[in-house]
Amino acid sequence: MRTVHQVEPESFLVTPLFFIFLLRHSFTFWILPLEVFSTRRQEIYMPDLGLAASKLTIPIHPPRAVPSPLSSRRSRKQKLRRPAKMSWQTYVDEHLMCDIEGHTLGSAAILGHDGTVWAQSTAFPQFKPEEIAAIMKDFDEPGHLAPTGMFVATAKYMVIQGEPGAVIRGKKGSGGITIKKTGQALVVGIYDEPMTPGQCNMVVERLGDYLVEQGM
Numbered sequence: 001m002r003t004v005h006q007v008e009p010e011s012f013l014v015t016p017l018f019f020i021f022l023l024r025h026s027f028t029f030w031i032l033p034l035e036v037f038s039t040r041r042q043e044i045y046m047p048d049l050g051l052a053a054s055k056l057t058i059p060i061h062p063p064r065a066v067p068s069p070l071s072s073r074r075s076r077k078q079k080l081r082r083p084a085k086m087s088w089q090t091y092v093d094e095h096l097m098c099d100i101e102g103h104t105l106g107s108a109a110i111l112g113h114d115g116t117v118w119a120q121s122t123a124f125p126q127f128k129p130e131e132i133a134a135i136m137k138d139f140d141e142p143g144h145l146a147p148t149g150m151f152v153a154t155a156k157y158m159v160i161q162g163e164p165g166a167v168i169r170g171k172k173g174s175g176g177i178t179i180k181k182t183g184q185a186l187v188v189g190i191y192d193e194p195m196t197p198g199q200c201n202m203v204v205e206r207l208g209d210y211l212v213e214q215g216m
Contacts, residue, residue: 088119095207096189097121103195105203106175111186118185125153125190139165139181152177152190167205169197176200180208184216 088110096108109120115132131151138144142164150157150170157170157177170177175192178200189204191197 091207092119092121096187096203098203100195100199100203103199105189105195105200106192108187108189108204111188113181113184113186124188125155127152128154135168135179135186138168150177167201167208169201171197178204180205182208182211182216185211187211 092108092110096110097104105121107121107124109124110118111127111132112118113136115127115129128151131153134145134148135150138150138159145159145168150159150168152170155172157172160169160171160176162169166181168179168181170179175190176197177188177190178197180187187204187208189200191200
């Protein structure tokens, strides 16, 4: 004989009400935040990836720029691309024969260590081979030119204080000369009044220092 348990009618009512309560509050707990989150999403167009007619939707907290792979490759190529080298004549015309407080050098040139002219201004005098040899010896043996003076196209300059092994400076009347030695070249500037010795030194040695930094 089976035993039948009598269940109170109220228990049948409690269970459905409890599930309704859970469903209602779980809907509020899960769905509402999703709706709020969806309002903080933004659509961006990415043509560089070839998505001609599609869009990607991403959350923004806050918005962030998405770099293009193609633009990144272009930027890397631009960094690797070296600027075109300036001609030696341009160095003379724009960096030696430039205006300094309303004054310019009388003449200027860039020579090789053997005296070969790389570039020069129109009025630059022509060095003799023995004059170049004496100048190079003074760079190797500072003070070599002091007793005899420095000759440039037969014009004699009195050697004044320079920088041993790097800069030779000469004076002749109201003018003078500055020669800066680099790894491969001699940068030469000749001046006369109203340009000052300091202005000549600045122009010549500035370009010479730049060439040294460039390994020239």
